[in-house]
Amino acid sequence: MRPTSFAGVALFASGAFAQYYQRLGGCPSLGCVFPPDQADFLPGQRFDIRLEVHSPVNGSEARTGAPDANFKFTIGRKGHEGVDVTEFFDIEEPELERWSFSWYEDLFAEDAETPSLVDVTSKAYRRVALYEPGEYEAILTYYGEEQTVANWLVRDVPKKRRAKNVVLFVGDGMTTNMITAARLIAHKSINGKYQSKMQLDKFPVLGHQMTHSMDSFITDSANSATALYGGHKTTVNALGVYVDSSEDPFDDPKFELLPEIFRRQHPNAGIGIVSTAFLADATPGALAAHTSDRGEYDHVIGAFLEGLTDHEWTKWGGPDVLFGAGAENFLASEDAPRDYYQLFTDKGYTLSLNKTALDAVTNEERALGLFSISNLPTWLDRNVYQSNLKDQENHPDGSGRDAEDLPGLKDMTVKAIDILDTRRREEGWFLMAEAASIDKQMHTLDYDRSLGELLELDDTVRATIQRLEELGVLEDTLVIVTADHGHGFDVTGAVDTDYLAKQEDDRDKRRAIGVYANSGLSQYTVAGPNALRYSEGVHFPARWDPRYALHAGTVAFPDHRENYKVHKEGPRTPAEEGGDGTYYASYKDAVTGFLLNGTLATDADQGVHSLTDVPVFAQGPCQELFGGVYNSNDIFFYIAECLGLAETKGGDHDHGDGHCDPKY
Numbered sequence: 205m206r207p208t209s210f211a212g213v214a215l216f217a218s219g220a221f222a223q224y225y226q227r228l229g230g231c232p233s234l235g236c237v238f239p240p241d242q243a244d245f246l247p248g249q250r251f252d253i254r255l256e257v258h259s260p261v262n263g264s265e266a267r268t269g270a271p272d273a274n275f276k277f278t279i280g281r282k283g284h285e286g287v288d289v290t291e292f293f294d295i296e297e298p299e300l301e302r303w304s305f306s307w308y309e310d311l312f313a314e315d316a317e318t319p320s321l322v323d324v325t326s327k328a329y330r331r332v333a334l335y336e337p338g339e340y341e342a343i344l345t346y347y348g349e350e351q352t353v354a355n356w357l358v359r360d361v362p363k364k365r366r367a368k369n370v371v372l373f374v375g376d377g378m379t380t381n382m383i384t385a386a387r388l389i390a391h392k393s394i395n396g397k398y399q400s401k402m403q404l405d406k407f408p409v410l411g412h413q414m415t416h417s418m419d420s421f422i423t424d425s426a427n428s429a430t431a432l433y434g435g436h437k438t439t440v441n442a443l444g445v446y447v448d449s450s451e452d453p454f455d456d457p458k459f460e461l462l463p464e465i466f467r468r469q470h471p472n473a474g475i476g477i478v479s480t481a482f483l484a485d486a487t488p489g490a491l492a493a494h495t496s497d498r499g500e501y502d503h504v505i506g507a508f509l510e511g512l513t514d515h516e517w518t519k520w521g522g523p524d525v526l527f528g529a530g531a532e533n534f535l536a537s538e539d540a541p542r543d544y545y546q547l548f549t550d551k552g553y554t555l556s557l558n559k560t561a562l563d564a565v566t567n568e569e570r571a572l573g574l575f576s577i578s579n580l581p582t583w584l585d586r587n588v589y590q591s592n593l594k595d596q597e598n599h600p601d602g603s604g605r606d607a608e609d610l611p612g613l614k615d616m617t618v619k620a621i622d623i624l625d626t627r628r629r630e631e632g633w634f635l636m637a638e639a640a641s642i643d644k645q646m647h648t649l650d651y652d653r654s655l656g657e658l659l660e661l662d663d664t665v666r667a668t669i670q671r672l673e674e675l676g677v678l679e680d681t682l683v684i685v686t687a688d689h690g691h692g693f694d695v696t697g698a699v700d701t702d703y704l705a706k707q708e709d710d711r712d713k714r715r716a717i718g719v720y721a722n723s724g725l726s727q728y729t730v731a732g733p734n735a736l737r738y739s740e741g742v743h744f745p746a747r748w749d750p751r752y753a754l755h756a757g758t759v760a761f762p763d764h765r766e767n768y769k770v771h772k773e774g775p776r777t778p779a780e781e782g783g784d785g786t787y788y789a790s791y792k793d794a795v796t797g798f799l800l801n802g803t804l805a806t807d808a809d810q811g812v813h814s815l816t817d818v819p820v821f822a823q824g825p826c827q828e829l830f831g832g833v834y835n836s837n838d839i840f841f842y843i844a845e846c847l848g849l850a851e852t853k854g855g856d857h858d859h860g861d862g863h864c865d866p867k868y
């Protein structure tokens with residue numbers, strides 16, 4: 205989801221930076237360098253450079269004259285004289301590009317519909333790389349004496365490979381608070397002591413990652429996934445690129461992503477992608493796509509199929525395994541006429557459209573599996589309130605039937621490991637598995653469904669470790685479980701849902717909330733009418749509808765009603781459009797509940813991401829790298845280090861595609 209705005213104070217003097225809206229993220233001055241100041245690179249990582257010079261025609265920064273067409277760009281080791289970029293990389297001078305764009309400086313300008321207009325000159329240098337670790341200075345000189353300096357760091361990453369395989373679990377939107385709540389509803393406790401623990405609780409190493417994006421302190425899943433897989437923090441909605449100011453969503457400066465580097469160096473390395481989201485969504489998509497607009501779904505699926513056509517290094521050949529949902533982006537449609545089922549099958553992929561077929565599919569071939577038209581139904585609907593699977597018309601064959609034979613994250617992940625191990629035991633493999641609906645259900649304030657997804661992730665991690673052990677590869681496999689950002693969720697007590705339902709007045713209903721001593725103990729682990737359906741060796745709640753329910757909430761939400769009861773009839777829709785383009789509490793969402801006035805703008809129909817650091821659990825080779833507090837993009841560098849992907853000149857890896865021949 206695109207984060208909704210926060211209140212900000214915008215101060216505009218010429219050259220002052222904007223907060224709420226920005227002329228161009230990462231470029232507070234009129235000369236822009238991408239990769240920007242503070243960018244980090246893996247030695248040998250391919251990337252593009254985009255330079256822009258802005259001439260604001262009007263607005264607070266207005267200047268007279270055209271944008272500079274003769275800007276200079278030099279690169280050098282820090283402390284040394286820089287040389288022209290063309291000499292530094294031994295590349296041709298590209299053509300000068302020109303365009304204009306407009307933007308709003310603040311909400312007053314937006315209300316008045318007076319955008320500021322900016323003329324731009326630009327150049328892009330494609331597919332370069334830096335091999336020698338150290339600090340570099342990239343300097344754009346424009347309008348005579350003006351300079352924008354970008355300090356770049358090529359990290360000194362050890363080259364020795366320490367792990368054969370990497371499994372990266374992404375609990376989308378998952379925070380420590382959610383893990384604590386999931387533990388409370390699924391694990392029995394006696395006198396304050398848990399009798400069992402979550403799989404996550406058993407990891408030897410725990411760290412915290414700071415999820416801030418390059419140009420905003422709240423990230424979305426595109427931006428954050430790009431940091432995890434590409435080592436560069438970028439802008440909201442961007443996949444595998446920095447965002448330039450041009451309109452074209454495909455000309456932005458790219459950087460090489462983990463699967464691309466891994467396959468370029470090890471053509472027989474395996475790549476697996478699993479998600480409970482539609483596969484064109486940001487967290488899976490960021491492993492392959494390069495676009496400033498995560499909504500370019502056809503581009504994302506095309507990138508899975510064949511890589512991109514304009515960059516040699518993006519032709520990494522596609523994943524061995526692609527399991528998830530979102531058949532709508534694979535089926536031919538008016539907007540996207542390609543039949544991807546056919547195209548993937550033509551490339552040798554097996555195709556599974558239900559769990560039975562998934563279980564039966566050979567481990568020898570590449571595999572595509574799609575199990576629903578859009579996102580996969582949640583764990584709670586698949587396992588507890590199964591009548592919600594009816595009348596969904598979500599069969600991945602596009603026939604309009606219901607998809608009823610559905611796998612979960614665990615089924616898809618364990619099968620993916622079997623395939624990767626069978627096909628790629630020699631050179632090793634990388635698997636990303638995403639529990640997407642922790643986030644999606646948090647957005648719609650459906651905390652029960654979100655925690656169900658989190659417990660499914662925990663169960664999947666447990667099953668993964670067990671499978672790796674059975675295959676004899678656990679010792680060689682780095683397992684990481686983390687998130688891409690959080691939501692402001694927590695639990696503050698328990699609610700007597702019976703008492704709440706019986707009160708007439710909204711203010712009286714709130715007396716049902718018990719805090720501190722009155723929060724009592726978790727009733728979710730106590731057998732009731734729905735009990736024990738999911739207790740065979742795994743830890744899920746014994747019941748989801750106790751009288752004393754969690755008093756749970758988030759810090760940012762639309763108008764909605766709350767009765768704190770599990771939504772047995774299907775996922776929540778807390779707010780509905782009121783005919784005036786804004787959102788109001790849905791009465792039928794929580795008939796017995798009370799009204800909470802929203803804390804977000806009235807055009808928000810759901811909750812948003814939050815600032816919190818998110819946890820990182822690690823075990824296996826290189827586990828020690830993941831302790832402590834670090835940036836989201838450090839995770840890319842730690843995985844790359846563990847897989848030995850750093851590439852210095854004359855080093856272990858042949859980087860020869862003819863174009864990357866830098867001075868260093």
Ligand SMILES: *[C@@H]1O[C@H](CO)[C@@H](O)[C@H](O)[C@H]1NC(C)=O
Nearest residue numbers: 261262263317318319320321
């Ligand atoms: C800038 O110029 C454009 C095009 O003439 C116009 O539409 C816009 O309202 C102007 N903006 C301001 C802030 O004056």
Ligand SMILES: *[C@@H]1O[C@H](CO)[C@@H](O)[C@H](O)[C@H]1NC(C)=O
Nearest residue numbers: 556557558559560561608609
């Ligand atoms: C699952 O898919 C297989 C292979 O396409 C098909 O033969 C089978 O009928 C499907 N089963 C269900 C329950 O839809």
Ligand SMILES: *[C@@H]1O[C@H](CO)[C@@H](O)[C@H](O)[C@H]1NC(C)=O
Nearest residue numbers: 710711763798799800801802
């Ligand atoms: C919600 O806001 C409305 C005004 O928009 C106000 O009349 C009402 O009292 C508020 N209710 C609560 C529960 O705060």
Ligand SMILES: [Zn+2]
Nearest residue numbers: 205377425643
């Ligand atoms: Zn989200």
